[in-house]
Structures are given as C-alpha cells and as structure tokens.
Amino acid sequence: MKTITLLVPVYNEESVLPQLFKRLDEFTKNTPNYQFEFLFINDGSTDKSFSIIAEQSKKDSRISYINLSRNFGKEIAMIAGIDHVKSDALVIIDADLQDPPELIQEMISYWEDGYDDVYARRNNRQRRNLASKKKTSQWYYRILQKSTNIPIQVDTGDFRLLDRRCIEALQKFRESQRNTKAIFSWIGYKKKEIFYNRDPRLAGQTKWNYRKLLNLAIDGITSFTTAPLRMATIFGFIISFIAFVWIIYLLVRPLFGVSTGAGYSSLMAVILFLGGVQLLSLGIIGEYVGRIFIETKNRPLYLIEEYHAGNIKKTRR
Known part of the structure; x- marks a missing residue:
C-alpha cells in the first residue's frame, strides 16, 4: 500500500x-x-x-x-x-x-x-x-x-x-x-x-495582505533571475549616452549663435532624474547584496x- x-x-x-x-x-x-x-x-x-x-x-x-x-x-x-x-x-x-x-x-x-x-x-x-x-x-x-x-x-x-x-x-x-x-x-x-x-x-x-504578496513577488524575482541588475545596467547606459549627446549639443550650439540661457529649471530636472535613476539602481543592487548577506550567515x-x-x-x- x-x-x-x-x-x-x-x-x-x-x-x-x-x-x-x-x-x-x-x-x-x-x-x-x-x-x-x-x-x-x-x-x-x-x-x-x-x-x-x-x-x-x-x-x-x-x-x-x-x-x-x-x-x-x-x-x-x-x-x-x-x-x-x-x-x-x-x-x-x-x-x-x-x-x-x-x-x-x-x-x-x-x-x-x-x-x-x-x-x-x-x-x-x-x-x-x-x-x-x-x-x-x-x-x-x-x-x-x-x-x-x-x-x-x-x-x-x-x-x-x-x-x-x-x-x-x-x-x-x-x-x-x-x-x-x-x-x-x-x-x-x-x-x-x-x-x-x-x-x-x-x-x-x-x-496574505498586499505587503506580504509584494515581498513574495520580490523574493521570486530576485531568487530566480538577475534581470533587474541587467535592466539597471542597460538603463544606466542609455541615460549616460543621452547625457553625452546632450553635452555635445551644449558645446556645439554656441558655434551657431544659439544662446545657452540660464536653464536652472531644466538643470534641476535632469539632476533629480539622474539621482532617482541612481537610487533605483542602488536599491536593486542592495536587494541582491542583502540576500547574499543573509545567506552567508548559514542560519537554520x-x-x-x-x-x-x-x-x-x-x-x-
């Protein structure tokens, strides 16, 4: 039986x-x-x-x-x-x-x-x-x-x-x-x-409330794929490329008589946006590092x- x-x-x-x-x-x-x-x-x-x-x-x-x-x-x-x-x-x-x-x-x-x-x-x-x-x-x-x-x-x-x-x-x-x-x-x-x-x-x-379901979802993603890290890398490359093109544009446009202007608001927007991207990327990396930290303790x-x-x-x- x-x-x-x-x-x-x-x-x-x-x-x-x-x-x-x-x-x-x-x-x-x-x-x-x-x-x-x-x-x-x-x-x-x-x-x-x-x-x-x-x-x-x-x-x-x-x-x-x-x-x-x-x-x-x-x-x-x-x-x-x-x-x-x-x-x-x-x-x-x-x-x-x-x-x-x-x-x-x-x-x-x-x-x-x-x-x-x-x-x-x-x-x-x-x-x-x-x-x-x-x-x-x-x-x-x-x-x-x-x-x-x-x-x-x-x-x-x-x-x-x-x-x-x-x-x-x-x-x-x-x-x-x-x-x-x-x-x-x-x-x-x-x-x-x-x-x-x-x-x-x-x-x-x-x-199962939304907080527990969210934690379970994060555990599922970080346990079985490194895609968030790759996405952060790709997103960072895209932002860096756009920033490089923008710098070239700022350097070139005075040669054609285009005034650069003060641009305080746009400058702050770019800084805040880039800061948000950096914090998001650090957060993703932190999720993986935190899991490594927990696993290395070898607790029961x-x-x-x-x-x-x-x-x-x-x-x-």
Whole structure:
C-alpha cells in the first residue's frame, strides 16, 4: 500500500480546523487503497490552533505535527514539513479549505499514470477585490516569465501532489528567502495541470495582505533571475549616452549663435532624474547584496519546539 502525506501549514486557523478534520477523514474513507498521514505545521499560531491539533492527534493516529518555535512564514513552514515527509507522495493543501480535498483523488490518478507533479490551477477567485488582485497577479507572472528562462506556472498555488523524487529535490533547496512556487517550476520533472474552482474561506481572514504578496513577488524575482541588475545596467547606459549627446549639443550650439540661457529649471530636472535613476539602481543592487548577506550567515531555516510523528511508514524507495 502506497503512502501519501497531506502537508497542512497552519497559522491561526482554530475556527476552521474541526471542519478540516472532518473533510480529510471523509476523503480518506473514499480513498481506501492508500495509507495517509496528515502532517500539520503550526507556524507560531497565537490562537488555539496547536492545542486543537495536538488533541486531535490523540484520537487520530494518522495525524503528525510540527510545532515551530515561532512564526517563520508559510514558505519556511512548508519546507519544514517537506523535510519530514517519509511517504511515497506529498500533497500540500491549505487549512482554510479553499482547496477542496476531494480533488486529491484526481491528482492521485494522474500520479499513478506516471506524473511527478500534479498541480491545481485556479479557474476563479471568489474575493471582493478579485479584479485588482487578478490584474496584479497577471503583471507579476508576466514579468517573471519574461525575466527568466524557467517556465513559471501561472495562476497556481501550493495545492499539488508531488512524487517522492520531487520531495527529495525540494529538500536540497536551503535558501532562506524562498519562493516555493518558482522552485516547483525549477525542479522540472513530469508535470500535469488540472483546473478547479477555488472555494471561499469557511472562516477567518486571509493572512496574505498586499505587503506580504509584494515581498513574495520580490523574493521570486530576485531568487530566480538577475534581470533587474541587467535592466539597471542597460538603463544606466542609455541615460549616460543621452547625457553625452546632450553635452555635445551644449558645446556645439554656441558655434551657431544659439544662446545657452540660464536653464536652472531644466538643470534641476535632469539632476533629480539622474539621482532617482541612481537610487533605483542602488536599491536593486542592495536587494541582491542583502540576500547574499543573509545567506552567508548559514542560519537554520527553522527551529522546532515539538514534533509528533503519526503511524506513517517510511517509503520503500
């Protein structure tokens, strides 16, 4: 019997956990030919999420959990779980039940057909601010696609099934500034796309505000491409060339009797513009240097306060 781990990152989801347990139990009853583990990663929740998970683990031997020492963020919580997966396959699913567990059956069928990464692509997003988030998401993926030679998956989240060799590949990525969605594309292997309609949250509020989404986008771009540095170089060359031509023009035009004039306003505009370009270029360079600085410290990605292993058996591979 093959083993499958359902990895669930959790951060302040006490209101939805009872329904999640119920849905997962119903799903596994309808999928009897596999041994399942429910691996919960408590990412420093400040509510009763961890105590609910720990209590449920006493009733359900399939439940394992990792209680991180503090909130490290979802990206780190996922790699903490991936590091502890021992099964033949892994399914990453959010705790808020926007990703339906019933779709995992279709993922498993494609996995059995030989696919290593079966990922779910959203048909819609039932959110109030649908238009703005959808448009910014399109811009982000378009920029990322054009700035890297890696085929980035569009309109996909973390909801996917990964074969054992994908799990072992992901365990080799140890950078602290992570964008797992781009890493999924980077590792390659045989992929299969399926479509689904994402459900609204059953309770609580989304943890992803615009600030966190912007940080994730910057991490994705700076982790997988040096295009911003190249753009800064090209832009600087263009500005320097224009400035050189302008200087030649200023030197030549008095020979034709054209007065140079005071030009204080235009001079200030040029100075401010060039200063802005320099600061922007320094900021781009600083983003990369800052990441080098963080990575050279070789700090652990996460610290575990408590770990409980369920009854999952180690994979036969």
